[in-house]
Amino acid sequence: MAQLTSRREDYSKWYNEIIIKANLAETSNVRGCMIIKPYGFAIWEKIQNILNKKFKNTGHDNIYFPLFIPKSLFSKEACHIDGFSQECAVVTHYRLKKKDNNIIIDPEAKLEEELIVRPTSETIIWHTYRRWIKSYRDLPILINQWANIIRWEMHTRLFLRTSECLWQEGHTAHTNKKEAVCEAKQMLNIYTNFIENYMAIPVIQGVKTAIERFAGAEETYCIEAIMQNGKALQIGTSHFLGQNFSKAFNVKFTNNKGYQEYVWGTSWGISTRLIGALIMIHSDDKGLVLPPKLAPIQTVIIPIFKNEEQLKRITKIVSNIKNILKENNISVFYDDRNIYTPGWKFNEYELKGVPIRINIGIKDLEKGMVEIVRRDNLNKQFVNYNYIGKIIPELLTIIQKNLFKKALERRNNFITKVDDYNEFKKILNEKGGFILAHWDGTSETEKKIKLDTKTTIRCIPLKKSKEKGKCIYSGKPSNQRVFFAKAY
C-alpha cells in the first residue's frame, strides 16, 4: 500500500487519504453526500451512546420529527429564512412516470405546497409546541432527536461539511429566560465535557458575534477548536433562542398568575463533523490516531509465526489474553490471518489508529512476554503477560490523557496575543491559529477585517479576562479580547 501523503506536503490530501485508507467513509455518487463505512460509523455510535446517556441524565427525552417541513411553516421566522433559504433542498413532486423509455417527473404530480427537506428542525418543532404547550405546567419541554439533515453546501468535505449530515438536535421550551439561558449553557458544558474527556480535544467556549450567530437565535454559545494546520473549527453550538420562535409560531403559556406569556427556547447540536475534528486533531503521518474512549477497537493482537503449529501455540495464549481484556471491558481484535505479514499488519493498524498493539511471537512465548506498542507515540515495551490485565487498562488511560495533553499544548501554541493590525496579518499568514485581540464590538469592524484578511471572530470567550484595550482595527476602546481565526 502506498504511503500516506504527509501533513506538511498537503494537509487536505492527508485528511482525505486518512478517511479513505482507514476505511472510515467514502464519497458517494450523490453530490456532497458520503457513505459512512462500518469503522467510521462505529465511532459515531460511540459518540451517540455517550452523549445520549448524558442527555438523558439531564432530563432530556428522544423523539422524532418528520424529514419534511411544509414551506409555509419554514417561512415563519424571518431571520431563520435569511439564514437557511440559500441551501434548502425542496420536494416539488411526488411521482415519476415512464416516457420514451426514460423515467421523468410526472408534471401532473406537482405538490400543492412544496416540502423543504429539513436543514434543522426549529420550525416544525415550534409549530408543534403550539399544540403541546398551554400552561406553565406543560413546561419545560426537554427533547432531543438524532437525525439527518440536508444543507445544500457549495463546498463539501468528508465529515467536515457534507450536504447530508447526521447530527443530534436538542429543542427545549421554558417558562422564563433565566431557565432557558441556563439550559443553553448546561448543554454547552455537556458538549465541552464530552469533547475534552472522551474525544481528547481541548476547546474554547464562547459566544458568537451578531454576524456569526445562528439564524433566529438571541445568543449562540459555541465551542471552537484549532486543527493541526492552524485553522479553527466550530465543533458544537448551543443557542438561546429567546422568544423568537415562540413569537413567530405564537407559542404562549398561561403562567401561575393566569397571564399569557411567550415561551423561551433553546436548541443545541453536534454532528458527524466531530469525527472530522477527531481525525484532524490527533492523527499523524502514519494515519489515524484514536483516543481509547472512542476507538472501535482498543487493542489489536498480532501473532508472529512461521507455521501452523506455532500459530496454535500463540493462539492458546492469546485466548487467555483476550479473556483478561474482555473482563476489563477492553475491546480486542486478534488478527491471525496468514495472508498478510506482520509488517503489513503493523502499518495497517497504525493507519486505523488502534490505540494499543500487542505483538506475540514464538520468542516472546518462551519468555512469557508480549510486546506492547502505543499508537500515540509508537513507544514499545515488553511485558510479562501475567500483568496484561493491569497494564493495558492503565496504558489506555495514559494514552487518553496524553492525547489531550498533546492537543492542549498544540492548541496553546496556536494562541497568539496581538495588539497591532500589521502583526495580526503577519501572524495569520505565517503561523495561523487563534489570535486574541481587542475588538470594538461593532459588526462593521468585524466585516472589514473579514474582507481584508478572510478571518472571522470565532468567539467572544466565556472565561472573561477583563482587560481594557484598543480595537486592533479601529483603535476604539474595547473591554475584552476576542478570538480571531481562519476557519473551516
Place this chain on the structure above:
RNA sequence: CGGGGUGUAGCGUAGUCCGGUUAUCGCGCCUGGUUUGGGACCAGGAAAUCGUAGGUUCAAAUCCUACCACCCCGACCA
C-alpha cells in the same frame, strides 16, 4: 453560484492534440507454491458498457453538444 482543472478495471495511470486491430503499466483481487519480528517473493489468472446521454463518421476513449460527479481558488456555511 463565478474562475480553473479532472473523469480510462477497486485504486493510481498510458493512450486523447493528429479517430483506425485484441485499450498500456503498476498496486490491489483470485489460484498454487515458497514466505512471515516494520508494507514478502515466484508462477498463472480474472477483471473496463473509456463518467452519462445524444450527435458526427465506414470507424469514437480520441471530434462536437448537453448533463453528472469530483478536486483547487472565491462567495455561502455546522
